[in-house]
Amino acid sequence: MPSITREDLAARDAADPLKSFRGRFDIPEGLIYLDGNSLGPLLNSVRDRVADVVSREWGQDLITSWNKNKWMELAGRIGGKIAPMIGAGGHEVLAADSTSINIFKLLSAALKMRPGRRVILSEAGNFPTDLYIAEGLVSLLGGDYSLRLMDKAENLADYLDDDVAVVMITQVDYRTGRKLDMAAVTKQVQDAGALMLWDLAHSAGAFPVDLNGAKADFAVGCGYKYLNGGPGAPAFLFVADRHQATIQPALSGWLGHANPFAFTSDYKPATGIARHTVGTPPVLSMSALDEALSLFAEVPMEGLLKKSQQLTGLFIDLVEQECGGHGLELASPREAAARGSQVSFRSQNGYAIMQALIARKVIGDFRDPDIMRFGFAPLYISYADVWDAVAILRDVLETGAWDVDAFKQRAAVT
């Protein structure tokens, strides 16, 4: 491979069809923000929208806003905006609660839909909250319900049997960035008689997902990572059309009722996806997410995928070109199709190196025991950013700055 230069990358940025989106974000000057897989940055339009929701909608219009400013429709409207990004119908997606709570809703429903089967199957390395929620559910149900953990999703066949009611996997592994073939896994699960629940926390907004193409049963996802909905933004859930009429919510709250304002004492679920609403949604946080999603209506999803793969591939190539000999080990798949929009490297000094990078305004994060994560959100990361990040990484490694920093920190503490 011939050496890549910064000039090459500046030229690539100039020709990038997504380049105009960066100016829509309010990213601090000089920051190379490679942590949008943890918390997406602020869009200027979102700042304005939240101010308007607070001052006018809440402050002036008060309770009339539930109708006048369509607060009642927020959950479904957000769902409708997410739907085309994940290969779903607008009536199949709803914004609600947190990812954790949405997992509880769908796992509890899935167990009811496969009576006689008592096992939730997931991956040992799944994001912890997915596993914790499953643990809590099987503990609540008691009896012989259980959570079964695969060593890794690639060995799914070894773990599937007639006891498995539902399989829950995060498509993109939060540590390594490994991305699974949704259609193939879903088929394997359904062929074994189980239901498939996808966690799209690190997928939605990073590249196009095709839930209905894969015939997925259920999905959940996160509003505050690649969707840029703000800290702790409400999450979303997907229920395939074919399940909507029969699924019975265990978290049956008043806003999921067929007629909430009749105030009847008997629960009757709303038609369709709306029944998965529980309590009154946090309107300020919902409005921020709603506004952030408006951007995606302008984004060509295939272009997003292409740039995601190019940015992550470039980062791998450049680290190997510029930072050889420092013991970094690629933790992410080298094959673009098998990788989400992040790249992880392992290093025994990972924590200190990441601290040194952050001090130099290259923001990634660290996950125990040795993973440095770098997220590449195609809407605001440029090819030149990748060069600059790697140049700073190389400098940190070559000058031993990470070790100096770590020493200073130790000195400051003691």
Next chain:
Amino acid sequence: MPSITREDLAARDAADPLKSFRGRFDIPEGLIYLDGNSLGPLLNSVRDRVADVVSREWGQDLITSWNKNKWMELAGRIGGKIAPMIGAGGHEVLAADSTSINIFKLLSAALKMRPGRRVILSEAGNFPTDLYIAEGLVSLLGGDYSLRLMDKAENLADYLDDDVAVVMITQVDYRTGRKLDMAAVTKQVQDAGALMLWDLAHSAGAFPVDLNGAKADFAVGCGYKYLNGGPGAPAFLFVADRHQATIQPALSGWLGHANPFAFTSDYKPATGIARHTVGTPPVLSMSALDEALSLFAEVPMEGLLKKSQQLTGLFIDLVEQECGGHGLELASPREAAARGSQVSFRSQNGYAIMQALIARKVIGDFRDPDIMRFGFAPLYISYADVWDAVAILRDVLETGAWDVDAFKQRAAVT
């Protein structure tokens, strides 16, 4: 009773020790807002705080805000602010999720704490989401779990038996404003071997509550009514100290883990109240609530109770003085100690009358089949407001304006 005059009331306002609080709210000019029991109005400080959280904390500080701007501490800090208002220790209260979801958490835990008892007891007229959540829970658990409904809480003794695991009652009835004696009811429930869960939706922030004085086991409450936390603000929950070490969350999410950032695959609950956190909280909405609660640190709770009772009592007196002969029937208790901070009147024309009042900027609300609700939040409602509201009500009734309005609406539709 000698006639009350507006001058009397203006004098009472001038001497009101709570009068300075009204200026802290951004209430639209000319509005008499008697619907703070549905959605509390905007505080000026909250508008500023939300703008700062969006622009600086999220926009500039990004992920560092979880520590730097103490987002991680929000749930507990809010709990600590609510605690003295409800007679709880700071370590017994947490802001989280919605009231509905918090009810699910506590009911599911309560059933586990009373093995062998299979009944959730509540009131037929309880706010529907409380009942719906209980229905969903017993349906999820299957077997012989059930929800039992009392005709009214006053007949509690007729419904308590050895099957009842937990009793869930809303202290202040959302339609009539009836307020129960928390200590007496709790004792009766506990003497029967059951646990007591109070819903404080219409209590917290309207008058002082004494959960620990009443030896309550659990409570939930709402952030967006008398606490003024904003539309759909996160709710809160209370777990008495004596239960905290043993209670096992069924909604066991990662932020309720003893060490969330260790990312271990086994759930181990955090010490104390923090274990009832589930997913990542909606920071924008949480911050608004946190800021709104700062006001209450300045509020004398006994003064709040006194003014609440005076405002509601005055409204009853004035309606009876000024609006006799129009068929309004008091639905709220006449005795101040038995009444929350709202007054409800029944009328077969209630819906149309309320529409006419709203058109004249007296904002209350209507609940089927015939209830007109008027909420009196002592921090921003004056005695003269009560006079003015009744004067407008009288005008609406005497001139038949409600009927004219209804006629116009019908004409506009057809």
